[in-house]
Amino acid sequence: MTAVNWDRVFADTPRRSYIPAVVWADDDDPINRDKDPDAWAEAVATDTPLVTQMDDGAEGGGLFPSSSASMPSLVRLMLDQLDIRPDHRVLEVGTGTGWNAALLATALTDGEVITIEVDPALAAQAKENLIACRAAPFVVVGDGLRGYPDGAPYDRLIATMAVQHVPYEWPEQVKPGGVILTPWGTAFHNSGLLRLVVNSDGTASGPFVGSVNFMWARSQRRRFDTREFVGDVIPDPAPDRVRHTTTDPRPVREEHAEFAIGLRLPDVEQRVYFGRGDAADEYTQWLSDGLSWASVDYVPGADKFEVNESGPRDLWAEIEAAYDAWRAQGEPAREQHGVTVTPDGQRTWVNGPNGRVDVGPASVA
Structure with a gap:
């Protein structure tokens, strides 16, 4: 069976047919x-993500993005990584606007796509x-984390939202040798595109294959996503302890370092607030697990x-220890890490499935 001609599929399946009348682009307006109509058409035609729903569809909320249409180049990247054939049976988790399901349905000339969405209105x-565009995937309302x-069984499973934990129902419903592709992250850092292959014993394992940043599955959102970080999660920012560190905060915030730190401290969330005007190059990084918090202030030119x-x-101190552990391993990139999923849960690894990633505060020296 020949590979899919994605250039033709994208040409035959324009994004604009699936974008709602109201979207949000680079700001809150x-x-x-x-x-x-001209601004809308321009936004839809650009290679940018568009927010298509706020506050899970509730009226008068705090403008919390809850669904989006991904940038077309990223959609193409993920479909390339999925490596489908026209006769495959594919489960898509997270229907959203329906555009990705339509692309799959157009590609699967001898196969089938089932798409599942947790939000009934979406x-x-x-x-x-999909009906208006004469695409014919089977749309299901339900919790896609259960598959x-x-x-089932499916040849491929693709998720269009990020997870912190891959549910075992996914490899259970994919054939041995089949592929599971999902955005993946931790509370600390969300940037992994995870590609798992299902093994004959029912487990699934594979590396991160790129950088993506997707909205979370609703039941796996970070605990503090909808809350004000300083003033709510950290109700009283008066410290018990004040000290100085010689660790420059900037390299700690480098993408691959943050990803590795998140693997080691998956329960810690962070926010970064930059200064304004003459202080625009300064920032404060805030950290919290809900009980403890810390902040570090970066000032250009400082040595402490x-x-x-x-x-x-x-x-x-835990962040510094996790950063030092990553450096001691040779500063492996995100793509040198991976995940193995079994009936007992998931395990992250580095430099192959036998590579160890220590998790939790116990890794502090």
Whole structure:
């Protein structure tokens, strides 16, 4: 069976047919097709992500992005990594607008795509979009983290939202040798595109194959995503302890370092707040696990940086220890790490499935 001609599939399946009338691009101001059709058309035509739903569809919320249409180049990257054939049976988790499902349906000339969406309103709109465009995937309303056993087994499974934990239902429903592709991250850092291959024993294992940043599966969102970090998660930022560190915060925030730190401290969340005006190059990095918090202040030209902390854990010391552990391993890139999924859960690794990643505060020297 020949490979899919994705150039033809994308040409035959335009994104604009699946984008709602109101979207959000680079700022909080909505772009309304009825009020400004030129701005809407320009936004849809660009290679950028578009937020298509706020606050899980609730009215009058805090403008928390809850669904989006990914940038076309990223959609293409993921479909290339999925490595489908026209006769494959594919489960898509996270229907969204329906565009990705339509691309799959166009490609699977002798196969089938089933797409599952947890949000009934999004699923209904996607189904209307697909019917209008004469695409024919089977749309299901349900929790995609449980897969869709009625349609199993699948040759491929693709998720269009990020997870912190790969549910074992996914490898259970994919054939041995089949591929599972999902965005993956930790509370600390969300940037992994994980490609798993299902083994004959029912486990699945594979490396990270790229950088993506997707919205979380709703039941696996970070604990503090919808809360104000300083003032709510950290209700009183008055420190118990103040010290200085010689560790420059900037390399700690480098992408591959942050990813590796997140593997070791997956329960720690962070936010970074930059200064303004003359202080625009300064920033404060805040960390919290819900009980403890820490902040470190970066000032250009300084050789020591102030650390404020409170709670039972020394979070910045743990960050420094995780960073040092990553450096001691040779600063492996994100793509040198991977995940193995078994009935007992998931395990992250580095430099092959036998490589060890120590998790938790116990790794502090």
